[in-house]
Amino acid sequence: MEFNFARRMAHLKASEIREILKVTERPEVISFAGGLPAPELFPLEEIKEVNRIVLEEEGTKALQYTTTEGFAPLREWIANRMNSRLGTSFDRENILLTHGSQQALDLSGKVFLDEGDVVLCESPTYLAAISAFRAYCCEFVEVPTDNDGMIPDELERLLENTERVKIIYVIPDFQNPTGRTWSLERRERLAQAAMKYGVVVIEDNPYGELRFDGEALPSVKSFDQTGCVLCLRTFSKTFCPGYRIGWVAGDKRAIQKYVLVKQGADLQCNTIAQMEIAKYLELYDIDEHIAKIRAVYRRRRDLAVKTMEEEFPEGVTFTRPQGGLFAWVELPEHVNARDVQEKSLEKNVAFVTGGSFFPNGGRENTLRINFSNMPEDRIVEGLRCLAGILREFV
């Protein structure tokens, strides 16, 4: 038969990241492509222990259905931690556990977006947020963005002149894909603009705990006096991604709507995964663990930046991220990163081209480098190889 798919399917395409991950499974490939955390840092022995304890203590409860909202002790831990970091006054009713922060993006689209509604986003922005929101047939307007975040006057101008803006989507810390971090002033200006225009801010912050240099900056949520900022977070980068546990936190009136759509989306998160994370947080010091991750990624970032500085040809620029997983490379305008990628894959070096991070297209002269997943010697080897290829193009 000829399938008669929904109209939205015409706009959805396979994530280039997920597709390239299939290539990078080959062990000979040096991959800067995924957003994979370093598996050697997963607390494997602790997880074995926690796993054993949860099945011993909770028994079949760990395997049964549970509430849509999620395991109460884990939601309470999250509320307390956010309160101490952000100055919020959350309790567990402010928190919904989700299957990764990716699901929180999807649910955000479902809760807020009608066909034709507008999402304001950074330019470029996170690829899989584009797919999640696009499934609700929205439009994207890219807000002019520099190294300090969205440019406030441009944001205000767009809020003033654009109909049906429903969401401002931002990643203020170590953004994906650019690695950029918003300045303090920009965070405050964003919150003020959102409050003034009554628009929801989705503040996605998967990497905030992974700061290598400088002082942590207050989250956009810290400036929110009306409940307009919803926070998306995850255990994927600080614990492990395989459990698929993230969350959305914010005003209870909004969280109740998220709970409703999560009921229809998949009823609830994996029960035992929620209990295991809660037990890990009870028995171990996650901050000590995060400090270890930071130390390793910092060295990798240092090495990646140093190698790019030494080896990349004139005319190629790149960001020097203060944290997170990614750096962003801009090539001379006439160079198409897809051509570079083709050559580099021949030499078993993988990265993601930057064009798809722009929801309205363009900027094919960009690419994203992940530095968290490869050991140090392979980072140097891979980036040297990439530099050699770049010299052929510029």
Next chain:
Amino acid sequence: MEFNFARRMAHLKASEIREILKVTERPEVISFAGGLPAPELFPLEEIKEVNRIVLEEEGTKALQYTTTEGFAPLREWIANRMNSRLGTSFDRENILLTHGSQQALDLSGKVFLDEGDVVLCESPTYLAAISAFRAYCCEFVEVPTDNDGMIPDELERLLENTERVKIIYVIPDFQNPTGRTWSLERRERLAQAAMKYGVVVIEDNPYGELRFDGEALPSVKSFDQTGCVLCLRTFSKTFCPGYRIGWVAGDKRAIQKYVLVKQGADLQCNTIAQMEIAKYLELYDIDEHIAKIRAVYRRRRDLAVKTMEEEFPEGVTFTRPQGGLFAWVELPEHVNARDVQEKSLEKNVAFVTGGSFFPNGGRENTLRINFSNMPEDRIVEGLRCLAGILREFV
């Protein structure tokens, strides 16, 4: 601020089942409300073992991101099993793992439904399928249904005369909420009608393995010659629901679209849960395990039916399911099951009222009885108590 939610949020309400589950957590409550499998039958010791082995053998791979499609050995096991049961010729590319079959319902809505499209469904039908599809702003047309399934002439008449029918949604085995099983002829007629009109059938079959009496009937998929039937299944009722692992199986052109929307929805299923189920299936005999579940549920069904036959007053009718988890009770037309529920909750007996299983409302004189989750003595005690309350109403 005043949140400006999407229009769909006006139609979504909290699942009465999920809400009543909060009440039934109190141990003194005898609950016929949820669709909870019996936890004492979960293979807890085997899961402990499998858990240990997977973390030992797979190490950090079990904790890392994996592909959206799912863990290949598990998809292969599923394809082989479906081939041997349904006569299909699936390979792993025909299978996408989902967070429970609930997620497969949500993804079905996303893949097929535009606003205003029509879903044909049984009357009544599964509550959480209604919420999942309704999020895509579809209309429901209830097909007149009797004890053997949808009435074929009525179905054909509706297919002939209704614009924009995109999905026919059915649960042919031990339906939720009625416990009814479709006859062989009705299955074949449904497949023929769907092929003739080029409409997709979502054949949801969470309970098919739990047959207590009689011979298994061929699935609707067995009669499908064009790829129009998509099969939704789950490990929730045969293994345990806490892992949230189900799947959708069918024509590869459709499954590829499901993969695309799952990427945006939550990237992938819990990695270790997929590996653990695969390992369980490798090391243990799931059919032996399912036989145990069947034996226990059969006794509970027998006892529930016997108690209802002996105790329920004249004028109250109910189904005698050949399998699954549910029986369906119809009260005299003037009795509102919500009034009965109020009285029965006062006496710590819980059930779900039937009205919300009709997407277009009405039939408030119905209720659903789950018989899988309570031990035998409490089934008798609870149904006797309910019978006493019913005698006050009829």
